[in-house]
Amino acid sequence: MNRLHHHFYRRDARTVARELLGQVLVTIVGGSRTSGIIVETEAYLGEGDQASHSRNGPTDRNRAMFMAGGHVYVYFIYGMYYCFNVVTGPEGSGEAVLVRGIEPLEGIEVMRQRRERPGNSTAGLADGPGKLAIALGIGPELNGADLATDHRISIEGGTAVPDERLLVTPRIGITKSVEHHWRWICAPPGR
C-alpha cells in the first residue's frame, strides 16, 4: 500500500478528517505490526475553535499541534489515556484530526493482549481514542513523529468511503464550540 504524504495532510483539518475515513493506520511497535481502517475522526482548528488544545497558542503540551501537517500529536488525558492526532494544515496553524476509532485489520492478537481483552471478537477493541492508542501501542514517544517517514507509524491509502455511508455529528466530550459538527463516522454496517 502507498503511504500518504505531505500534500494529503497540509489542508484544512475538516477536509482531512473526512478523507481519513477508510485509510489504514499502521504501527510497528515492539516488533509487532498492527493496523486498522479509520472509521471515526474529529477536526480541531486553531484560533477561534474554543474546543481545541491550540486555542491559546503553543505550550509544552500542544507544541506538536503547531508543526506542519503530517506530523503526530499525542496527548495525555484524564490521568490515564493517550489520544492520537494527525496534525493538518501549514506549519503554525495549530490544526489536527483526532482519530477516534479504527476497525482492526492486522495484529489483532497483539491488540487483544495490549488491551487485556481476551476473546475472539474485535468488538470494542479499538472503538475509542484511548482504546485505539493502547491497541496500536501509541504513546508519548510518537509525539512529533513524521507520518511520511517514521518507521514506527504511517497511514496508508485504503478505500474511500462514499458520502452516503457517513454520519456527521457534533464532537464528543467537549463543552465549548459545540455548534460545530466536525465529527465524521462510518455508518453502522448493514441496511
Place this chain on the structure above:
DNA sequence: CCTGCGATATTCT
C-alpha cells in the same frame, strides 16, 4: 438498551 460514577494526572482558572 440506557445512565451514573470512580480512577487518575496534567492543565487551566
Place this chain on the structure above:
DNA sequence: GAATATCGCAGGC
C-alpha cells in the same frame, strides 16, 4: 480548586 478531545463497571430498565 475545577476541568478535562476517556473508559469500564455497576445497576436499572
